[in-house]
Amino acid sequence: MAVEIRAIEALLQENRSFSPSAEFASTAILNDPAIYDVAAKDPVAFWAEAARELHWFKPWDKALEWKAPDAQWFAGGKINACYNCVDRHISTPRRNKAAIIWEGENGETRTLTYWDLYREVRRFASVLTEHFGIKKGDRVCIYMPMVPELAIAMLACARIGAIHSVVFGGFSAESLQDRINDSECRLVITADGGYRRGTVIPLKRNVDEALVNCPSVEGVVVVRRLGHGLTDETFTRMHEMRDHWWHRVAEDVSGKSECEEMDSEDMLYVLYTSGSTGKPKGIVHTTGGYLAGCYATTKWVFDLKDDDVYWCTADCGWVTGHSYTVYGPLANGATIVMYEGAPDFPDKDRFWSICEKYGVTIFYTAPTAIRAFMKWGPEYAQKHDLSSLRLLGSVGEPINPEAWMWYQQYIGEGRCPVVDTWWQTETGHIMISPLPGITPTKPGSATRPLPGILVDVLDEKGNSVPLGGGGYLVMTHPWPGMTRGLYGDPQRFKDVYWSKYPGIYFTGDGAKRDEDGYFWLLGRVDDVMNVAGHRISTMEVESALVDHPAVAEAAVIGKHHDLKGQAISAFVTLKGSRAGNSEMADDLKEHVVKKIGAICRPDDIIFTAELPKTRSGKIMRRLLRDIAEGRALGDTTTLADPGVVQSLRERYEEEG
Ligand code: 7RM
Numbered sequence: 001m002a003v004e005i006r007a008i009e010a011l012l013q014e015n016r017s018f019s020p021s022a023e024f025a026s027t028a029i030l031n032d033p034a035i036y037d038v039a040a041k042d043p044v045a046f047w048a049e050a051a052r053e054l055h056w057f058k059p060w061d062k063a064l065e066w067k068a069p070d071a072q073w074f075a076g077g078k079i080n081a082c083y084n085c086v087d088r089h090i091s092t093p094r095r096n097k098a099a100i101i102w103e104g105e106n107g108e109t110r111t112l113t114y115w116d117l118y119r120e121v122r123r124f125a126s127v128l129t130e131h132f133g134i135k136k137g138d139r140v141c142i143y144m145p146m147v148p149e150l151a152i153a154m155l156a157c158a159r160i161g162a163i164h165s166v167v168f169g170g171f172s173a174e175s176l177q178d179r180i181n182d183s184e185c186r187l188v189i190t191a192d193g194g195y196r197r198g199t200v201i202p203l204k205r206n207v208d209e210a211l212v213n214c215p216s217v218e219g220v221v222v223v224r225r226l227g228h229g230l231t232d233e234t235f236t237r238m239h240e241m242r243d244h245w246w247h248r249v250a251e252d253v254s255g256k257s258e259c260e261e262m263d264s265e266d267m268l269y270v271l272y273t274s275g276s277t278g279k280p281k282g283i284v285h286t287t288g289g290y291l292a293g294c295y296a297t298t299k300w301v302f303d304l305k306d307d308d309v310y311w312c313t314a315d316c317g318w319v320t321g322h323s324y325t326v327y328g329p330l331a332n333g334a335t336i337v338m339y340e341g342a343p344d345f346p347d348k349d350r351f352w353s354i355c356e357k358y359g360v361t362i363f364y365t366a367p368t369a370i371r372a373f374m375k376w377g378p379e380y381a382q383k384h385d386l387s388s389l390r391l392l393g394s395v396g397e398p399i400n401p402e403a404w405m406w407y408q409q410y411i412g413e414g415r416c417p418v419v420d421t422w423w424q425t426e427t428g429h430i431m432i433s434p435l436p437g438i439t440p441t442k443p444g445s446a447t448r449p450l451p452g453i454l455v456d457v458l459d460e461k462g463n464s465v466p467l468g469g470g471g472y473l474v475m476t477h478p479w480p481g482m483t484r485g486l487y488g489d490p491q492r493f494k495d496v497y498w499s500k501y502p503g504i505y506f507t508g509d510g511a512k513r514d515e516d517g518y519f520w521l522l523g524r525v526d527d528v529m530n531v532a533g534h535r536i537s538t539m540e541v542e543s544a545l546v547d548h549p550a551v552a553e554a555a556v557i558g559k560h561h562d563l564k565g566q567a568i569s570a571f572v573t574l575k576g577s578r579a580g581n582s583e584m585a586d587d588l589k590e591h592v593v594k595k596i597g598a599i600c601r602p603d604d605i606i607f608t609a610e611l612p613k614t615r616s617g618k619i620m621r622r623l624l625r626d627i628a629e630g631r632a633l634g635d636t637t638t639l640a641d642p643g644v645v646q647s648l649r650e651r652y653e654e655e656g
Helices: 002-014 022-027 034-041 043-051 081-085 087-091 114-131 148-160 173-182 203-213 228-235 288-301 319-331 350-358 367-376 401-411 490-498 538-546 582-596 621-628 643-655
Strands: 062-067 070-075 098-103 109-113 139-143 163-166 187-191 194-196 199-201 219-223 243-245 267-273 281-286 309-312 335-339 362-365 391-394 418-420 455-458 470-475 505-513 519-524 528-531 534-537 551-561 565-574 604-607
Touching: 034 043, 043 062, 043 070, 043 288, 070 288, 081 087, 081 148, 081 288, 081 319, 087 114, 098 114, 098 148, 098 350, 109 114, 114 148, 139 148, 139 173, 139 203, 148 163, 148 187, 148 267, 148 319, 173 203, 173 582, 187 203, 203 219, 267 319, 281 288, 288 319, 309 319, 309 350, 319 335, 335 350, 367 401, 367 565, 391 401, 401 418, 455 505, 470 519, 490 505, 519 528, 528 551, 528 565, 534 538, 538 551, 538 565, 538 582, 551 621, 565 582, 565 621, 582 604, 604 643, 621 643
Parallel strands: 098 335, 139 163, 139 187, 163 267, 187 219, 219 243, 309 335, 309 362, 362 391, 391 418, 565 604
Antiparallel strands: 062 070, 098 109, 194 199, 267 281, 455 470, 470 505, 505 519, 528 534, 551 565
């Protein structure tokens, strides 16, 4: 094994790039590099051609209407996302093809063909309209484990024109409450529970807690996921009138719901994501452009064909689950794999056992997972036959070259192209990524923007930085999946994304371009952390900490972590002259979990009498990062009291 690891190091030393194999390229959906130039000449016409592959009830009048920051793609066109993901396939031989292959954490499996999916979605859409009176434009919150009903619920909303707001099942009752209230959801769809690493996540109990203060919610639909014994008393107390079992309400509706003809610019969903202030942002996506972007990029980047078995490991609570578990692949009529649980349950080979069992051909996951696989060792993958795999993808954070090489060598067995895909909740779909049959890859680089996507790297003044240099990553031309705004907050939308450079979309990421024009992403330039691929704002965690009665002040930073990318470190000042101890630290960690959820639990808490601040009172997180990561301290001249960092550093080194 040592020999093989050294082989990876040697490969890295060579600093080489990998060109698509002739074999892969010859059968790839895209294999002519001319596509980049064709698209660059007329990006709007290029995207319009892609959008024409979808089913439109009525064609659009104009492909793009653009007055920054407001874009309208395919305005005047009539379309339905559910129709494109489900209905259109049942009049083709895909009718009997597996749409969803699902595996629960405890090993049970279910397969739904496109016909099955059609029937289930139609029935649940009837539940929404006939039983609950949900209409076009109403918001519906979905808080569920990764079970087929989650995708069914999303598609049923899309079918009738209701706007879904999926909240990741790992979020706490309070986070759920904030999100429900922000967009005033009328209905919540949940399950009695879900399984994660062998324990039950009490989703319904969290919903009950959240709904104590959600005046807009009229009803709750509950999927029975747990066994009967666990269900009724332990986790689920059904509130009469308000709560309904999914399987019961589905019995007394017609099941004949038809697709609503939506305007291309009608809202499809809202999805909350962390910003640099405490309040999460409701990212809005509309229908026609978003679906066209997801459809086309899924097909091009993953080279998706009819006989593929495609597995994106992202939970539907994140945008990756929206675009690349549900909308993109299903619009392509693909077979998708959906897995409920943890990658190391019951053992660390679970993902590879799933790949082998279902013959997965395309596998898409996050660097944080890849680094965990690396740490566990290649023997878990080597226990399984992974020869069905033909393409690997990565998303969520910068992938370090070692992890990239390890993924390519041990999972792809040197045979599979690796696509490192950069995009955001706000961009809706992949923006920077190789095309696997065309673009040579370099480990650690997302390579270049997709055809039809115009990207630049700017300096502080807005000048384009020449090749070889770094700066702020921006988009200089609208694209079909771009967010149309923040739910109910147009001003914040302008401030956050469109004010740094007028008319240009600011991503919040830093990037550098090498001499070949390849992009190397450098992470966020604002106060947003990336913990195991999840975006968490430092402010959100800080607010949770200062909410604790003993805390006076808190500063939170993301500190480098080999597996998770970043880990949360919190510097805390207690009220009065209290000194912190380990019980207090545990208490604070639990408090954060309760306020926002387990993914936000700080890894370490450092008690300090004072935080380093500028003279204007701004906490200098940059210095805290230097301390936490053991670097020489950067510029301290703007500090109000330079002594603070010195003593903090000494304390940190003692305790760390
Ligand atoms: C899809 C998703 C977005 C932020 C983004 C980046 C980081 C995502 C990559 C990446 C480097 C990548 N949406 N990011 N993908 N950084 N290389 N391939 O993750 O809204 O949750 O996060 O994630 O900082 O701005 S997200």
